[in-house]
Amino acid sequence: PxxxxxxxxxxxxxxxxxxxxxxxxxxxxxxxxxxxxxxxxxxxxxxxxxxxxxxxxxxxxxxxxxxxxxxxxxxxxxxxxxxxxxxxxxxxxxxxxxxxxxxxxxxxxxxxxxxxxxxxxxxxxxxxxxxxxxxxxxxxxxxxxxxxxxxxxxxxxxxxxxxxxxxxxxxxxxxxxxxxxxxxxxxxxxxxxxxxxxxxxxxxxxxxxxxxxxxxxxxxxxxxxxxxxxxxxxxxxxxxxxxxxxxxxxxxxxxxxxxxxxxxxxxxxxxxxxxxxxxxxxxxxxxxxxxxxxxxxxxxxxxxxxxxxxxxxxxxAAQAAWQQGFDTWAETNAEGKALYERMVDDELTPGWEEALPTWDADPKGVATRAASGAVLTALAPRLPELWGGSADLASSNNTTPKGEPSFLPTDRQSEEFKGGPYGRVLHFGIREHAMGAILNGIKVHGGTRPYGGTFLTFSDYMRGAVRLSALMRVPVTYVWTHDSIGLGEDGPTHQPIEHVSSLRLIPGLDVVRPADANETAASWAAILKNKDRPAGLILSRQNLPIVPRGTDGYATTEGVARGAYVLKDFGTADPDKTVIIVATGSEVQLAVGAAEALAGEGVAVRVVSMPCREWFDEQDDAYRESVIPAAVKARVSVEAGVSGSWRDIVGDAGRIVSINHYGASADGALLFKEFGFTTETVAAAARESL
Amino acid sequence: PxxxxxxxxxxxxxxxxxxxxxxxxxxxxxxxxxxxxxxxxxxxxxxxxxxxxxxxxxxxxxxxxxxxxxxxxxxxxxxxxxxxxxxxxxxxxxxxxxxxxxxxxxxxxxxxxxxxxxxxxxxxxxxxxxxxxxxxxxxxxxxxxxxxxxxxxxxxxxxxxxxxxxxxxxxxxxxxxxxxxxxxxxxxxxxxxxxxxxxxxxxxxxxxxxxxxxxxxxxxxxxxxxxxxxxxxxxxxxxxxxxxxxxxxxxxxxxxxxxxxxxxxxxxxxxxxxxxxxxxxxxxxxxxxxxxxxxxxxxxxxxxxxxxxxxxxxxxAAQAAWQQGFDTWAETNAEGKALYERMVDDELTPGWEEALPTWDADPKGVATRAASGAVLTALAPRLPELWGGSADLASSNNTTPKGEPSFLPTDRQSEEFKGGPYGRVLHFGIREHAMGAILNGIKVHGGTRPYGGTFLTFSDYMRGAVRLSALMRVPVTYVWTHDSIGLGEDGPTHQPIEHVSSLRLIPGLDVVRPADANETAASWAAILKNKDRPAGLILSRQNLPIVPRGTDGYATTEGVARGAYVLKDFGTADPDKTVIIVATGSEVQLAVGAAEALAGEGVAVRVVSMPCREWFDEQDDAYRESVIPAAVKARVSVEAGVSGSWRDIVGDAGRIVSINHYGASADGALLFKEFGFTTETVAAAARESL
Structure with missing residues (x-):
């Protein structure tokens, strides 16, 4: 040439x-x-x-x-x-x-x-x-x-x-x-x-x-x-x-x-x-x-x-010429320049956390996927750099901030999704693996903070890309909803069993499974503060009770970012009759229910909510000891998935409430009962462990 | 119409x-x-x-x-x-x-x-x-x-x-x-x-x-x-x-x-x-x-x-007409009819196991992927229903039985791979996910017994299909080679770290990681006998020493099908100074090396080879107790992957030798040293556990 x-x-x-x-x-x-x-x-x-x-x-x-x-x-x-x-x-x-x-x-x-x-x-x-x-x-x-x-x-x-x-x-x-x-x-x-x-x-x-x-x-x-x-x-x-x-x-x-x-x-x-x-x-x-x-x-x-x-x-020379253009642009775009600098530094808008929603205690509760949707809607105006979407499950994953435009060429808009080439709601189609890799590409390009959603069971389809997020340490957020047999009627192909545990095995991936709406908001906050690691946010399809916060012995959500915290100590303390129940996500309510029952029997029960094992592992010994004292050997873990590495937490004397086989097609609440996720089974496990 | x-x-x-x-x-x-x-x-x-x-x-x-x-x-x-x-x-x-x-x-x-x-x-x-x-x-x-x-x-x-x-x-x-x-x-x-x-x-x-x-x-x-x-x-x-x-x-x-x-x-x-x-x-x-x-x-x-x-x-009526055609065909195809009946019943040729190769003890050894290739070559003439291939890694996965024709339309043959429409060596191209689902389709169609290979790290790409093999309980065999940092220079994207543990979490999948050539043959034998479950065969890139069998205190490979067995007891038995080292695959040699060193220090060491945890879990209590007595609390596990659920095996007092971070691009043997997989680290872990 x-x-x-x-x-x-x-x-x-x-x-x-x-x-x-x-x-x-x-x-x-x-x-x-x-x-x-x-x-x-x-x-x-x-x-x-x-x-x-x-x-x-x-x-x-x-x-x-x-x-x-x-x-x-x-x-x-x-x-x-x-x-x-x-x-x-x-x-x-x-x-x-x-x-x-x-x-x-x-x-x-x-x-x-x-x-x-x-x-x-x-x-x-x-x-x-x-x-x-x-x-x-x-x-x-x-x-x-x-x-x-x-x-x-x-x-x-x-x-x-x-x-x-x-x-x-x-x-x-x-x-x-x-x-x-x-x-x-x-x-x-x-x-x-x-x-x-x-x-x-x-x-x-x-x-x-x-x-x-x-x-x-x-x-x-x-x-x-x-x-x-x-x-x-x-x-x-x-x-x-x-x-x-x-x-x-x-x-x-x-x-x-x-x-x-x-x-x-x-x-x-x-x-x-x-x-x-x-x-x-x-x-x-x-x-x-x-x-x-x-x-x-x-x-x-x-x-x-x-x-x-x-x-x-x-x-x-090329960069100098560009810089000249940039300076000219910046002269008339002060706000844009500030945003640009923030984006280049991967810094969020100051005060963004104030926009996070909170929920009052409510036994009926909301699904954590719905809470996540509310968080995204609340953050959207403050964090224009935060964008994402779903692999054709937007309404299920609650990944669309309300009222925000789609990222679509003008002629690709639909009645349901209006937008334009500069919109922020992504539509990946039913393409989970590409979604993961696209999120990686978006993040390493620089400037914005992407997320993408699908059903948790289909994290299997995108694992190749998720591993690369973790290997590269890029802060991509995966929104994985319908996180257990609680998914219900769609049956075993759609019910994650091994997924939460198996994602935890990927080095460098934070797996975050909040227990209620307020933990969901706190989880998003903690995830967005991390700039050097991806996270998988594991959310329920079904409603979860909203725990009282800072009252009646219940902790605030401050401990979420530490990965695990004492949600509440139940009953009177008798060192020989104390059991710790560690639970995640939708099973925290079972731990609380079991604790209430056991407290009536004179057993002291500590309920630990553990939304993120990776974050907890990074805490210092003193904090970890303060949450799960080494001296208390009676321990139970509850998670609606395989037992995985829960033995690490509960020890030889502990009990693991888990499901180590595939689910079934039926109502989600019924499946919890049929497969042994009830306050009774958790309480029984606690008694065994004591 | x-x-x-x-x-x-x-x-x-x-x-x-x-x-x-x-x-x-x-x-x-x-x-x-x-x-x-x-x-x-x-x-x-x-x-x-x-x-x-x-x-x-x-x-x-x-x-x-x-x-x-x-x-x-x-x-x-x-x-x-x-x-x-x-x-x-x-x-x-x-x-x-x-x-x-x-x-x-x-x-x-x-x-x-x-x-x-x-x-x-x-x-x-x-x-x-x-x-x-x-x-x-x-x-x-x-x-x-x-x-x-x-x-x-x-x-x-x-x-x-x-x-x-x-x-x-x-x-x-x-x-x-x-x-x-x-x-x-x-x-x-x-x-x-x-x-x-x-x-x-x-x-x-x-x-x-x-x-x-x-x-x-x-x-x-x-x-x-x-x-x-x-x-x-x-x-x-x-x-x-x-x-x-x-x-x-x-x-x-x-x-x-x-x-x-x-x-x-x-x-x-x-x-x-x-x-x-x-x-x-x-x-x-x-x-x-x-x-x-x-x-x-x-x-x-x-x-x-x-x-x-x-x-x-x-x-x-359609079936009756077909049956007539079948009877006519069967009249002149006695051999074909026998094969057909065997295929319909999913029964292997009687005596097929006699064809399995054996290897003499050899400190230099062979890679288990090479041993697997020898097994496939040996079985090919006896088991025409056994067929498979690789996702463009045939020479690395050793999935091609020597001299066997490829399954290819006549005009698709290449210089390297001759065959025809009725051949038996499959070429999937670089399409791991489709390979998995194709194997499932082949197996549920009935008649044959398929396998497919790729690097273990790319089991991530095909996980969606592997889960369905397990959910359906179909006996598909996945041949996953290059099973650890031993892969070497291709670096962290190609080095499986979490994969062995994460595949074990899939309910119903047998994960089989043989320690040497003879265990590889015994593993294939055990896998082929199972008619109601898939297996992943996890094989080394690098040579592994071939353990003496039935001599010098070493066990035969009879225990392979039971998932774990005592490979050898080293040193004199002193209940207070006994440690069990459980290892899989390429790390069994480290367990043996450590045992030899410890025996010299007056410690009694039992080396347990555990090629398949799922098979071991299915053994009765007595057998399991005979291999890993509850009374011996000093235990070490060694596997060149994440710690996963090894705590289940080693207990509170045990030590887990593992790698919980990504690998690096360098010679495989060097990586084993750099990342702490040596006889010394294993021996040290054993001493700690005692």
Missing amino acids: EGWTDLDTKAVDTIRVLAADAVQKVGNGHPGTAISLAPVAYLLFQKVMRHNPAEPHWPGRDRFVLSCGHSSISLYLQLFMGGWGLELEDIEALRTWGSKTPGHPEYGHTDGVEITTGPLGQGIANAVGMAMAARRERGLLDPDAPEGESIFDHQIYCLASDGDIEEGISSEASSLAATQRLGNLTLIYDRNFISIEGHTDIALTEDTAARYAAYGWHVTTVDWLEGGEYRENVKALLDAMDEGRKVTDRPTFIQLRTIIAWPSPTKQNTEGAHGSALGTDEVAALKKVLGFDPDKTFDVDPAVLEHTRGLRDRGA | EGWTDLDTKAVDTIRVLAADAVQKVGNGHPGTAISLAPVAYLLFQKVMRHNPAEPHWPGRDRFVLSCGHSSISLYLQLFMGGWGLELEDIEALRTWGSKTPGHPEYGHTDGVEITTGPLGQGIANAVGMAMAARRERGLLDPDAPEGESIFDHQIYCLASDGDIEEGISSEASSLAATQRLGNLTLIYDRNFISIEGHTDIALTEDTAARYAAYGWHVTTVDWLEGGEYRENVKALLDAMDEGRKVTDRPTFIQLRTIIAWPSPTKQNTEGAHGSALGTDEVAALKKVLGFDPDKTFDVDPAVLEHTRGLRDRGA
């Missing part, structure tokens, strides 16, 4: 050779696509994207997602060549302990890596989330600027492989991307016909370009094997990208035919180049083909590096 | 009214699609499908999958009208405790229900699995019959909703179905533009028919709203099905435009009809529109029922 020099060509070839060297050195990795995609990544990083290596967090930058995370060396080499801070020694340390260049790109670990990828398909959905976040950000800060003329306009680029295309999560996200008319998104699909099991004909024969056209994407095919001879027609690819950016009412899909590992002489076009080192002979042969000295490793011509590091100047 | 009488029309309308009545009676459910899809389901069950209500397990029957399981009453009403054993009282008991008509169809619970559906998208993938199973069955029994002329030829029909189409799992399965050229599969997509959040424009705007054409399906669109007026053109639908059956080299996709809840006067075409009872007024109004007495409920004209129950005669 215009302006492409011999130094660019040499830089691309240097990248191929470095990729081969790096994988060869550690002895394992994925050299094939790094070699053949070198010109693609180089074109993006050096010629197409607006970014500044010196300031990787500049909010005005374009974003890049390497959905095929196994090709991490592709990304690292661009960060090295462009000057993000990676040096040759980092490339040499690929995939080794403590390096900046781990096997898959890790968010927060290496400057310039926008998001953790590796589990295939996630990256495409992440990119969709970023594109949505960019539009929401623009809508919050600069909605009236003409198209393409706002400083908040930027582009999202995603590079994907066959595996990304095969995974269902990418199908979900891609369909939604077209519905959402994400004109700021470009997806480049590296169609090389090789995956780990060899030629993809055995498992992938669809016309993917036609599939994306069917979703409603703008689709271009670039065939580097056109006419039978392989030619890396970089200009054709650049033209496709330029054309795609001009299409602003649809995302752009570029299907690029490549030959994996080209021009590696004997391993190109084979799965042998996908996930293994090429071998020293082949690396040497590759170097010969490209005119490099086969005896040298990690050899970079200083002229090449000087050329590519020129990106630092170009990037600084 | 031809032969369609007024009684048929009245039967369809009766079904609509019964659906409205049934949901109204229980007060909740999904009447809308049951009302509008009544003619579709009726056409299938009464006019199209070959089946026999009196013998719901007749292997020659066509299969029906209601992917939109929430419309269960659609299915129940066909089973009632056709005479599968459901009566009016069962319809009246919809969604209530103990009924045969639960909220979602449940496999094994109601005659005529082929598979449990409800979690959306699964059913489409299940149907793909059934279609594959039908082809494999034909290949095993009658490969040389001309197309369409074998008694083993039958059809798979699947009915799906917008939600099924949105879920990624259906995209995965649908792409693969076209690659596999499943001409025996027909998918009818009920396009009604209404989901729970109202008009689907807010989340689904793709051209789904074009998408299926892009996959390579034969696609027909039937528009009952053609010309603007709604007319249930049953003939057009029947024609589309007839045409689809003639297309034998591709699956058939029929996009059917309907109006949900039509002709319900005020609720048709609204989400109000989707997931709630219509209300008494609307039910009465619907009855009026259809010419039924609005004051009567559950009113069925005996003439209608007599007409529809005529299916019993037609079904019996």
